[in-house]
Amino acid sequence: MTKLLQTLFDGVAVGSLYALIALGYTMVYGILQFSNFAHSDIFMTGAWIAYVVSAAAGWAVIGGDTPPLYSGLVALLASMAFCGLLGFGIERLAYRPLRKAPRLNVLITAIGISLFLENIGQRKELFGTQPQKMPQLLPDTTLFTVADVNFRIVDLTVIAVALVLMGVLQWLVFRTRLGRAMRAVSYNIPVASLMGINVDRVISITFVIGSTLAAAAGFLYVMKYPGALKQPADSTWILLGLKCFVAAVIGGIGNVRGAMLGGVLIGLMEMFGAAYLSPHMRDIYVFSLLIIVLLVRPAGLLGKATVEKV
Amino acid sequence: MLSARASALRPGLAWVLPRAVGPLVAGVVVAFLLQLVVVPILGPFYEKLMMDIGINCLLAVSLNLVNGFTGQFSIGHAGFMAVGGYVAGAVTYYGSFVLWGSAAVHGGFLGGGDLLFLLGCVVGGLFAAGAGYLVGLPSLRLRGDYLAIVTLGFGEILRVLLQQTGDVIFVPAQIEQASAFTLATSLGGALGFSGIPFYTTVFWVYVMLGLLLVVAYRLKESSEGRAFLSIRENEIAAEAMGIDTTKYKVRAFVLAAFFAGIAGALFAHETGTTLNPRELGFQKSFDIVIMVVLGGMGSISGALLAAGLLTILPELLREFSDWRLVVYAVTLIVMMRVRPQGLFGIREIWELGRPRRGAQEKRP
Amino acid sequence: MTQPNAAILDVQAISISFGGLKAVTDFSLSLPPGALQGLIGPNGAGKTTVFNLLTGVYTPQTGEILLAGERLNGQKPNRIAASGLARTFQNIRLFGDLTVLDNVRVACHVRAETGFAAAILRTRAHYGEEAAIRERAHRLLEIFGLSHRATDLARNLPYGDQRRLEIARALATGPKVLLLDEPAAGMNPQEKMALADLIAFVRREFGLTILLIEHDMGLVMRICERITVIDHGVTIARGTPAEIQADPAVIEAYLGAPDPPDASAEGP
Numbered sequence A: 001m002t003k004l005l006q007t008l009f010d011g012v013a014v015g016s017l018y019a020l021i022a023l024g025y026t027m028v029y030g031i032l033q034f035s036n037f038a039h040s041d042i043f044m045t046g047a048w049i050a051y052v053v054s055a056a057a058g059w060a061v062i063g064g065d066t067p068p069l070y071s072g073l074v075a076l077l078a079s080m081a082f083c084g085l086l087g088f089g090i091e092r093l094a095y096r097p098l099r100k101a102p103r104l105n106v107l108i109t110a111i112g113i114s115l116f117l118e119n120i121g122q123r124k125e126l127f128g129t130q131p132q133k134m135p136q137l138l139p140d141t142t143l144f145t146v147a148d149v150n151f152r153i154v155d156l157t158v159i160a161v162a163l164v165l166m167g168v169l170q171w172l173v174f175r176t177r178l179g180r181a182m183r184a185v186s187y188n189i190p191v192a193s194l195m196g197i198n199v200d201r202v203i204s205i206t207f208v209i210g211s212t213l214a215a216a217a218g219f220l221y222v223m224k225y226p227g228a229l230k231q232p233a234d235s236t237w238i239l240l241g242l243k244c245f246v247a248a249v250i251g252g253i254g255n256v257r258g259a260m261l262g263g264v265l266i267g268l269m270e271m272f273g274a275a276y277l278s279p280h281m282r283d284i285y286v287f288s289l290l291i292i293v294l295l296v297r298p299a300g301l302l303g304k305a306t307v308e309k310v
Numbered sequence B: 001m002l003s004a005r006a007s008a009l010r011p012g013l014a015w016v017l018p019r020a021v022g023p024l025v026a027g028v029v030v031a032f033l034l035q036l037v038v039v040p041i042l043g044p045f046y047e048k049l050m051m052d053i054g055i056n057c058l059l060a061v062s063l064n065l066v067n068g069f070t071g072q073f074s075i076g077h078a079g080f081m082a083v084g085g086y087v088a089g090a091v092t093y094y095g096s097f098v099l100w101g102s103a104a105v106h107g108g109f110l111g112g113g114d115l116l117f118l119l120g121c122v123v124g125g126l127f128a129a130g131a132g133y134l135v136g137l138p139s140l141r142l143r144g145d146y147l148a149i150v151t152l153g154f155g156e157i158l159r160v161l162l163q164q165t166g167d168v169i170f171v172p173a174q175i176e177q178a179s180a181f182t183l184a185t186s187l188g189g190a191l192g193f194s195g196i197p198f199y200t201t202v203f204w205v206y207v208m209l210g211l212l213l214v215v216a217y218r219l220k221e222s223s224e225g226r227a228f229l230s231i232r233e234n235e236i237a238a239e240a241m242g243i244d245t246t247k248y249k250v251r252a253f254v255l256a257a258f259f260a261g262i263a264g265a266l267f268a269h270e271t272g273t274t275l276n277p278r279e280l281g282f283q284k285s286f287d288i289v290i291m292v293v294l295g296g297m298g299s300i301s302g303a304l305l306a307a308g309l310l311t312i313l314p315e316l317l318r319e320f321s322d323w324r325l326v327v328y329a330v331t332l333i334v335m336m337r338v339r340p341q342g343l344f345g346i347r348e349i350w351e352l353g354r355p356r357r358g359a360q361e362k363r364p
Numbered sequence C: 001m002t003q004p005n006a007a008i009l010d011v012q013a014i015s016i017s018f019g020g021l022k023a024v025t026d027f028s029l030s031l032p033p034g035a036l037q038g039l040i041g042p043n044g045a046g047k048t049t050v051f052n053l054l055t056g057v058y059t060p061q062t063g064e065i066l067l068a069g070e071r072l073n074g075q076k077p078n079r080i081a082a083s084g085l086a087r088t089f090q091n092i093r094l095f096g097d098l099t100v101l102d103n104v105r106v107a108c109h110v111r112a113e114t115g116f117a118a119a120i121l122r123t124r125a126h127y128g129e130e131a132a133i134r135e136r137a138h139r140l141l142e143i144f145g146l147s148h149r150a151t152d153l154a155r156n157l158p159y160g161d162q163r164r165l166e167i168a169r170a171l172a173t174g175p176k177v178l179l180l181d182e183p184a185a186g187m188n189p190q191e192k193m194a195l196a197d198l199i200a201f202v203r204r205e206f207g208l209t210i211l212l213i214e215h216d217m218g219l220v221m222r223i224c225e226r227i228t229v230i231d232h233g234v235t236i237a238r239g240t241p242a243e244i245q246a247d248p249a250v251i252e253a254y255l256g257a258p259d260p261p262d263a264s265a266e267g268p
């Protein structure tokens, strides 16, 4: 029973992280119908910026003082700001000129950007080729224990930050003018621009939001797993990105709520599989879930099947 | 009516035979000359490079059958390569122990070892084709990116499974006692399948490539192949014109997977490579997609050239190894902007000079 | 009404709705062999949807479709084409990056008998069949005045040629019944005249039965023997051109619609 509850809690914590990343994939897909495979590198950059900021502030000295309480917030905001700009720039320079190009070309461009970010990140002037140890910016203690289930501060923070950000996004997309414009653009770009919506701006903002969320997820990820911050070109990052893309697809890509649902489902699937089956086959559970969901509901759980009009 | 005319127009055997067999013979002769004349001149470094190029050509041209000809979007091609490589590797490695008591290269050109190796290639190709069938099935229901992610998922599942396999057994006595199942699950895990004898030569690589080129080119120039192309062009119209899109999509997957499996088998038996689940992951798949897109979707010669260029480019850039991948990435991005249709678009190299009349005219 | 078993295409009360929208309700039609009939109605009446139902793009939710006695509903589009029902598309769907010749050759494939192995091995049967396909495709291109365009990419054709290529391609499947969805849309009066002659010619030449959707009333009235009119998916009239022109329900339907029956320039 304890194991079940603990796994449930861990699954939700990991799942909220996944959901944050999945949102970036799904928002871009919803608007431009393409899979932004460079998203995982934004996430990676977010994690590394958090490290660089901590190192610059002297919080990363091994055996040094415990970092101040506000350090986490500073690192989080710094990486969100940086990645927001990065997302803006990528859309502007690389994707916008390809708006009318075949999707495969956009995809290759995304792969190109992904390679670029990874390898430029590996430069010694930037992050370097070595993994780093991320300082523990959040206290690594159990806040409380209920029925032998440990609620660690880190996990609670992950869930809380994810919930707040998703709440804000939900409000933004469904309650504001900007959100209405985003939904209009995702429905039909030519019609949206006829209605006087500045499509370019909406797309830019979408990229900025998606990248900001990814940065937050990157920060939370290194808080949750501070041990080794893998080097930029390590395949861990892409694999994580893939997993979150899968989450978005399972939920119904293009659907904001679907991405949240998919993220949490994947997190639970992974944790339960690891706890009750074998910890080595996490990726298999995730991709098997994907294939099953797609075969049963080709448009994902919350996605709507579209019939091509002939 | 068509069949009556078809039998009336059927040419004689003397006309057909050279055309049917000629290209295959030519392929073998070229491969033979490469091995016998070119390799000794260029030396081992270029020998290895030539094999790498040939294997990448096999991968790019075969993926082109799915992505370029049929317009389906597969990004898990390395998975089929892995199936072929591991199956073929297991056949020759454990087969050699059973037959000759060790995994060393056995016999010379077309000797016992070579035959076992060929058997491995075919069996590996067939297993990969079976996997292609399984992965092709979802393509009946899924389109575009959804299919892409399933093919990718397949590759990843395979990678994890391979990483879970046990250590390679290298003690003859243990191999003799082991069950077939044990052997099939002792593939080296995350460390890779080491000890596979090096049977791959320039000759075999280019014989296989010649075979694939003949198949791909004949397909493109036949009614069957035009059925593939019509699916890429407009699936709904293709169906309305009587093309069984389901059948041809699966067929494209199976055929492409078969040759990817053979490429994997060649890779597994190549000097200086270890068959390793990590190396055959999605990054390898992406590399192959890039070759296809760069060459031009559906252009066989384009895929060849792109595969060649992209195999050589990293070698050329070795001098600036620090910046190598950055340059590669920038090249990709720029290429997609300045020449989005790939090097040759959908045409073959020799069709480039041919003028196309009637440029886009607007309707009234 | 002709006897049901005398009809080559017999459609009995097919319907479909998309969500709440009843796009086609209880549509029935009986085409005797060799007939040339028209299907008209205001924009959005459901004419194209009828074609989509007949050709298996959508599955009818009710009713039956019989082609020469063979039940077609529920079959896949390629099976239906193989059975002898071919169509053109209102919003042109050519294989744009294939040549004009190849567009027609693809459609011949449904009648091909040699398979994959013959194509790869290049057997005698393969060469014979390729030659037969080429011959047939060239013949069709000639009929449609497209021979000089054979090696051009389909998407580079002028609009009128694209419409004609659609018909040539449909004919290449060797149909018993041909469905034409606004084949004259976007053509000028001379082109329309020529098209009408062409339709009459291929009908005789290939012994076809034709169902035609067309917005140009002049064309429809001139070449169709009988006409069915639908509006909002419901059949409101059927009869000879003269009867249709005098039918108050038809006039009402068109006057209530944004585009009158003689509006000739109708884009895809």
Ligand SMILES: Nc1ncnc2c1ncn2[C@@H]1O[C@H](COP(=O)(O)OP(=O)(O)O)[C@@H](O)[C@H]1O
Binding pocket: A307, A308, A309, A310, C018, C021, C023, C041, C042, C043, C044, C045, C046, C047, C048, C049, C050
């Ligand atoms: N796949 C579909 N999904 C939803 N509505 C459709 C679909 N296909 C057709 N419709 C609707 O059915 C109605 C009839 O369309 P259509 O058959 O194209 O008319 P037309 O008579 O102009 O050819 C229109 O209102 C159209 O929007």
Ligand SMILES: [Mg+2]
Binding pocket: C047, C048, C049, C090
């Ligand atoms: Mg219509």
